[in-house]
Amino acid sequence: MEREGRRFQVAGRVTVIALMVALTLVFSAGVAGAEEKVWSDVCGVEVSVNVSDLAWDEVGQRLFVATDKGVQRYDPALGTWSSVGLEGFSISSLILEGDSLWAWAYSRGLCRYSLDDGTWDDLGMGPSRCWELASDGSGIYVAASDEGLWRFDTLAGAWSKVGEDEIPGYVVTCLAWDGSGLYVGTDFHGCLYYRPGEGTWTGLGGELDNPYYGIDSLLLHDGYLYVGSSLGLWVYDTQKKEWSRTTLYSSDINEMVCGGPCLYVATWYDGVIRFDPATGEAQNTWGGAINTYFTSLAWDGTRLYAGTQGKCVWRYVPQEGSWIRLGWAIKSARARGMAWDGASLYAGEYDGGIWAGDPQSRTWRDISLEEGPRGASVMLWGAGCLYVASGKELWSYAPGDRSWKMLGKVGDQESILSLAFSGSEVYAGTDGGCIWRYDRGTGEWENVFSHWFPIMVCALAWDGSGLCAGYNYLGSVMADWGGGVLRYDPRANIAYDLIAPSINDEISSLAWDGANLYVGREKTGLWKYAPTRGELQNVSGNAGLSLSVRSLFWSGSALFMGTESKGVWSYDPVSGNFTDTGGWISGYSVYSLAGDSSNLFAWANGHGIWRYGPKAAPAIDSVFPGQGTQLDLWLSLTVQGRGFETGAQVRLCKGSVVINALLVNVTSETRLTAVFSLFGAEPGVYDLVLVNPDGKEARLAQCFEVNGICGAGAGTALLPLGIALGLLSGGAMWRRRWKRRG
Template sequence: MSAPTRRRRWLTLCAITATAGLVAIPASAAPGPHSGSPFGARTLARLAAERQQSVGTMSPKVKEDDGDDGNEADEIAEGADQYAEARTSPGIVAPGAYGAAWTSLSKLPRTGGSWRNITDLPYDSDDARYRDIDSNSSGGSGRVTGRMAAMAADDDGYVYAGSAGGGVWRSRSGGGHWQPISDRLPAQSTGALALDGGGRLWLGTGEATTNADAYLGSGVYLLSDPHHGTFSTRSRVGGDELESTTIHELRFGGGKVWAATSEGVWSHSTKKLSGAWKLEYAPNPDYLPGGPKADDPDAAYKNITNDIAIDPKNPSKVVLAVGWRSGDDYNGFYTKESKGAWTRISSGFGDLPTDADDVGSVTFARSADGSRYYAIDQSPEQLNTNPDSGLEGIYVSKSGSPSGPWTKIADYQGLAADGSALTSPGYMPGVQAWYNQFLTVDPADPEHVYAGLEEVYESKDGGTSWSAVGPYWNFGFSCWSIDPAKQTGDCNPTTHSDQHGVAIGSYHGKSFVYVGNDGGVYKRPVDGTQDSSGHATDWTSLNDGTIDTLQYYSVGIGKDLAHGGVSVTGGLQDNGQSILRSNDKVMGSNFGGDGGDTLTDPANGCNIAEEYVYLSIQVTQNCAVNGGSWITDASKATSYNVAPADNATSEARFIAPLAADAKNSSTWIAGGRHIWVQTHGYAIRSGDEWKSVYDLGAGRTATAVAASGGKVYAAWCGPCNNQGFARGISVGNADGTGWHDIALPATGANGTVPNRYLSGFAIDPKNADHVFLTVNGFSRQWTEGPGAGVGHVFESTNGGATWKDISKNFPDVPADSAVVTPNGGLAVATDLGVVYRAPGRTSWQRVGSLPAVAVLQLKLSPDGSTLYAATHGRGIYTIKVRDCD
């Protein structure tokens, strides 16, 4: 066998490995080598292991074995402590938690100084400087930003993009030259955007893709003058009925706006904006907030609704698409009978299925003339049993009525044959149909349809034939070459993968389709051109650097020895690792896939270690710059795979902790089931150089690690989901001596460490026994799980033996990481910004005025003068430490 290709895909596995509601993925899901695959044996094995880790987001409940191979329960434990679990375990979070936290944070006194965004410039995923085998450069996606969940556009050149965690953005020039228009809202997570017939812009907050890093919203907002105005809290429609929900779609009909939410279907007058929302239908109302089963572990996914189809000829005829993606008895399509009761449709739908096992996440679209309705349906049965795809199909109702009859016009096999890049067993179109969906119809042609799954598809004949106009990547095609000189003029630019939002609008009289995906916003002419493979030749990236919604997990800073100043790197959701050197006008991407934790040598910013997922760690000592050889041979690459053994056994969390000793940058700590140490720094070349210094135990996995002067702190959870959740702290030395578990009271009472997710350590650089601990989730005011306790920041002066709650006026909001500043202050990253406690003080202040965006990691510059904040939705910000006091 030739040397394995190490190129990694864009597929968003963090979207699969989320909080709960397990998805059955049999062992047969493992993709195997084939002639069309751009991956070698190592990556294929990695993908197989990741598919085995697939879990859902909303509930810890394991779906009962329905007679398949019985391996669903095997998919629970080691990968379960994911992004959303950190915020929910050990119980269900009550509605209003984030709203109350934002109010509390807003009332804190503010420090001086202002944050500066340093990533508000173009980010080129195809940067030829970093066309090494572990990057995704040459994939064809071009300039990217963070995930876009929804799109809207009009015929005056105005385009609106709603991001997963960075708010809503407006372009006045048909795309590009963006400006944020929702920064004053308490929720920056977008679920839906819609323009009504009067040109008003409606925003439904709370991303509804049920993925790992989505956030709940604060309701629906209306912008009456979207060309010039900005959203404010005063523009919220109705009361607080939709607070702490996710909103999948907003639809209009009969003088009402309808909202498909995670808590049922609601409606409100489009004329009178005051007054409460009306609950139209909830399949399981006992599980709604205030109901007798509201605290049930399954409550969060018992009333999920996906879309609403309204008959344009008779707005009283409405069809609801209802159901959790992994399946439940209530899944199905519902309509109102003459007596006003909602009932599930059981027959007469044609090809569109009515069985609960075949109805999951659904998206509707109708033609402007009312002659056609279209639908995409994701099947729980397919998701749970078919390793290739979860797509049931794409359908059309040629009567123009959502009541049908419906005819199937596409399935995953047919789409795979129409120019798709996803033709591997286990990775075919619709493999993430529960996460990737959009659908729209050309206003000028009822048979011209755009559909989004992992890729973008187009049909010009009502679904008789399809083209993959936005393929997943270019790697697998014959036109592709890693050599930039050979690539030009062969493969055309494509979109980023994983499609979520779509809109059609006009600019200077020409119509364009705008798509939003995990890489931002792209456009092409509605009637664009295609090559012989059916791939579009005219995609344009609109991620020009004025829109920064990059979702960072981490940040690293080191001196830029070649240009002066510093080099800044960071790991990103589905956008690899960015690298920004001091003379750059455009950021590059030197590692691909999902970028997790990051280590950067403070003394040399080209010494970098980057985690992909599950402790799959790559290291480079030249910034992963390609020297011009343009090879695909891993043995000649400029980066090296140095993953410890927990990566191969998947005994680490999706974004696993990685840290360097604060006193010795050549000593690294990595955490999975084991605590791993290696002492070769950036000169490491093999995963065999890691040594396990402590076994946390079966079912446990590290959530945070830190070290100073050889003393190591490790936090863990296991089980990590909210049923049976447990946490702990282990302490020892990097040489393997002195390891032991700290005794933490299980109840988390009386000022002790709560039984919640332990997210980070900050060690006093002057004394390794003086350490701070950050705690994620919400206190028992909002979480009634066992031992939820109170507090978010704790201090120990005796090496972790005992802890004191120092939260005081700290907002009740998930805390993600902390850093001790050179003057002895303490800065803490939270899900809604950064707070600071000055030396000698006991109370907390808000640092600057970031929007309501999650800050996942804080780091100091090499000289300690500047604080860097990695936000999960608005890029990387900096502020001078002196300004915090």
């Protein structure tokens, strides 16, 4: 009995241990299967809203853009943008010469970009500033404002100041090379001509040679020098040496370009003007309606590109007489509508186009250029089509053949604020208190509801058999009233109040989960209405949360809420629990959500579009600068990519040689800076490696080169050590001498 009791005890212990092991394995498998979800940026390259210069590449048929965030490139054939480099630097001027793009970066100097291999070279700083660049074939001239005129010799690699004795103190603003000499525009000293072969300067005289006027742009065309100034447009006959004034005498001219037989002139206050040299006639292209300053122009053979201050890049087609915005500025734009079709994400700016994006590659294409609406206030996806509201118009877009169709218009005094899809019909709510319906089968467009009191129908949700409409009273009429919800029954063709208006608490959004209606309010957060019981409750308030809800999305199992200044929260109807999704967008205001059962996208107002999903491995897209020297004690690299996390480690690797970053600052999920000391490092080409705190790694192969010291030969690795010892010994001698003197 005693032996059997021991056997039972042993067997019991084994059973308990086996059960514990099994439970541990099940729990571990469950934890491993529950993937952590994070927010990741899907915007990709964003075009800066501030553009200072443009350069058209005739061979590659692409546009290079100088911005306050580096150099960017636009491919008209694909409608896509990409970053070329110099991220984080403000670029003032660009010029294309052969296989090189020359750029001036503030605080960095003159840089050369190879169109063949896509690499940048730093050429240092002669002057500290640049207004314009010009090439003479073997050197680059720099109009350096009050620092005069400088030249970089591309063969010798050396800087020199030009005309230091002849034009002392002149403010040089613009340049034009005619094949043998350089025309130089100045502030307060008119226009001059410089002959490099003779080293002579000649003033061109004229009325612009005046201490009250400034010259901003020069253009050579058919033997004439066109001069844009604060006194309008002037013409200098280079053969007769005579000046004449054009009819453009009241515009402050900033830039000019040849476009076919005409000139296009960018002004500060009057938009872009087309000037015909043959007739002297000037015609406004109405670019002034864009309401911004035009800074730069480029011509691709048939179309005009214009850079602006504050509103990206625009394109003008002379045959159509229309301006179209090209810049992808979602990160800084006010959030509008989004829609998801399962593969592509659509995002609309109010006046900046409608974009289709691939969240995986983070590439975007402006589909509004395909004869569609120029902007969007709200959009939705249904039955294989994208529906877009643009002002008073409702449009549909078919991705298969990239075709647009205008479906109808609401009243003349109305604009569409909200859309909903019933499966066969599209409903539109307006700021005029109306609900319109588009029947996809018959193509009919009709007004099915008009409220007798001035309201705005700001949110719609289809509940399976009827339309729920959230509305707000106009503040000027009912200042203390907020919003309520009505329901429209299409079979009975009647509408009735579902949720009575609240006091001073507006409705922002609606969502339907199959049984319950969710209402987002700006002051009291999330409300839940159960139609079968007629029960309305403030679920976020009951949970002790203070949320201002701006957008809602039902995923099939959970409700997601975009909030004011608190990112995105989720609500589980079964448990009643609220969860802050956190991440990079925590603290942002989210006014638009879209997705499906496995994808969620959030447009954070002024901070771009983000995707919520399983944590992916990090990736590195670019590193700048791409080279350094053995004497760099403190070199900061800017790294662009995605999936970067705070606490990441960065290093340069070449075989067994590893150089760890001294400092790493992760500024966003897509950008970081890493500081390295390359003093004494082995010359060669290195990989850049990033390791996140969870161990996931990214590598960009052969992206950075450590250059040896010129002329050091095989002793390059020892030379820095010799320099260091020399400095130490020199310092010791100085200390000894100082002590003797003391």
